[in-house]
Amino acid sequence: MKELNPNAKIETKCLHSGYTPKNGEPRVVPIVQSTTYCFDSTDHIAALFDMPTEYMYSRFANPTCDAVEKKIAALEGGVGAMLTSSGQAASLLSILNLCNAGDSFIAATTIYGGTVNLFGVTLKKLGIECIWVDAEASEEELQKAFKPNTKAVFGETLANPALTVFDIEKFANVAHKNGVPLIVDNTFATPILCRPIEFGADIVVHSTTKYMDGHAVQGGGVIVDGGKFDWKASGKFPEFTEPDESYHGVVYTEAFGPMAYIIKARMQLMRDFGCYPAANSAFLLNLGLETLAIRMKQYCEQGLTVAKYLETKPQVASVNYPGLESNKHYELGKKYLPMGTSGVISFSIKGGRANAVKFMDSLTLASNVVHVADIRTCVLHPASATHRQLTDEQLVAAGIDGGMIRLSVGLENVEDIIADLEQAFAKID
Numbered sequence: 225m226k227e228l229n230p231n232a233k234i235e236t237k238c239l240h241s242g243y244t245p246k247n248g249e250p251r252v253v254p255i256v257q258s259t260t261y262c263f264d265s266t267d268h269i270a271a272l273f274d275m276p277t278e279y280m281y282s283r284f285a286n287p288t289c290d291a292v293e294k295k296i297a298a299l300e301g302g303v304g305a306m307l308t309s310s311g312q313a314a315s316l317l318s319i320l321n322l323c324n325a326g327d328s329f330i331a332a333t334t335i336y337g338g339t340v341n342l343f344g345v346t347l348k349k350l351g352i353e354c355i356w357v358d359a360e361a362s363e364e365e366l367q368k369a370f371k372p373n374t375k376a377v378f379g380e381t382l383a384n385p386a387l388t389v390f391d392i393e394k395f396a397n398v399a400h401k402n403g404v405p406l407i408v409d410n411t412f413a414t415p416i417l418c419r420p421i422e423f424g425a426d427i428v429v430h431s432t433t434k435y436m437d438g439h440a441v442q443g444g445g446v447i448v449d450g451g452k453f454d455w456k457a458s459g460k461f462p463e464f465t466e467p468d469e470s471y472h473g474v475v476y477t478e479a480f481g482p483m484a485y486i487i488k489a490r491m492q493l494m495r496d497f498g499c500y501p502a503a504n505s506a507f508l509l510n511l512g513l514e515t516l517a518i519r520m521k522q523y524c525e526q527g528l529t530v531a532k533y534l535e536t537k538p539q540v541a542s543v544n545y546p547g548l549e550s551n552k553h554y555e556l557g558k559k560y561l562p563m564g565t566s567g568v569i570s571f572s573i574k575g576g577r578a579n580a581v582k583f584m585d586s587l588t589l590a591s592n593v594v595h596v597a598d599i600r601t602c603v604l605h606p607a608s609a610t611h612r613q614l615t616d617e618q619l620v621a622a623g624i625d626g627g628m629i630r631l632s633v634g635l636e637n638v639e640d641i642i643a644d645l646e647q648a649f650a651k652i653d
């Protein structure tokens with residue numbers, strides 16, 4: 225087959241990017257279930273330890289994973305990508321590739337609860353400080369948060385579960401003025417709804433466990449390198465611009481140009497932390513990616529229908545869905561997510577935690593699970609689950625209260641989804 229035209233539309237990329245079979249090769253990306261690879265000579269292997277240009281061991285790279293990495297890089301408009309065994313691993317490595325003990329980075333308070341804990345508690349133990357900022361802060365206020373040792377800025381396109389829309393351009397401007405890259409967690413938006421690199425983000429991370437996989441069959445993550453950040457001009461990243469003694473003196477910016485960040489992440493961090501996914505997981509992720517474009521359109525349409533329905537219910541105190549005109553982030557949503565704002569809605573039930581729990585326990589179609597962005601409709605109570613480890617103050621900062629339910633609208637017929645909600649509302653009247 226011929227290589228895909230790089231100008232192909234995103235639906236086409238979902239199906240064809242990353243793998244082009246040659247004459248007689250399998251049509252579908254094969255699962256390469258081998259940890260190791262054969263070479264004719266000791267010298268050949270020695271050369272790979274100087275410069276890993278071929279597959280050699282399953283902790284660094286695998287042909288199945290590689291095809292999926294290339295597909296996701298193409299979808300996000302990046303120069304390269306690296307899969308990880310979870311979204312948490314992707315967030316962790318995205319920061320560790322930039323920050324050492326004694327450094328700091330800035331993150332928006334609205335990000336996912338698991339990331340709040342990783343950044344605020346665990347990275348602190350490693351001597352890396354997370355400086356929290358309000359996502360609504362002005363450029364001047366953001367500027368004040370910077371310290372001389374600040375090495376990155378981090379935010380989430382569509383926050384889980386606050387569903388605030390991150391002003392990527394604003395944060396990218398301030399980050400770049402300070403000579404540091406902007407990292408965006410694009411999990412809920414997926415590259416179908418928003419491509420942060422087009423708005424100035426430098427690095428994109430995902431929990432592929434969510435919409436990208438879509439079917440709740442495997443967990444994973446990915447880091448995508450936008451390839452545009454100028455590490456040399458910044459002057460703040462000697463590990464990119466000076467020889468790496470742990471890799472025979474390689475200088476990442478010189479050897480790999482625009483791919484310096486993602487190759488450094490693989491050569492140093494994947495080598496040492498070893499959180500690479502199995503080929504079988506990448507194969508399943510690829511199946512999800514093949515239908516991502518078509519699924520995201522339907523999630524957005526059904527999400528908006530259900531959000532509008534929830535707005536009409538007297539038992540509901542508030543509905544948070546940026547696709548609703550009443551939402552404070554409607555305009556930002558139009559700018560960054562013009563196709564729609566996914567299938568995830570958060571809403572608050574009057575009567576707080578007790579009523580929210582009763583409502584959730586009354587649902588029959590929607591499942592009560594620790595998951596989101598699945599093909600099947602599901603609900604979760606953030607205050608008692610994903611955000612349980614947060615203090616009351618952190619909960620408020622993340623936009624969460626006891627009556628709040630996170631509803632992830634799936635791809636069942638939307639009338640069935642609404643009928644299920646309707647009968648559960650009747651139970652709390």
Ligand SMILES: *Cc1c(COP(=O)(O)O)cnc(C)c1O
Pocket residue numbers: 310311312313315336338339380384409411412430431432433434443444445
């Ligand atoms: C779930 C999630 C993560 C963590 O991903 P895992 O695959 O569960 O490790 C990170 N960011 C966001 C926005 C998420 O929803």
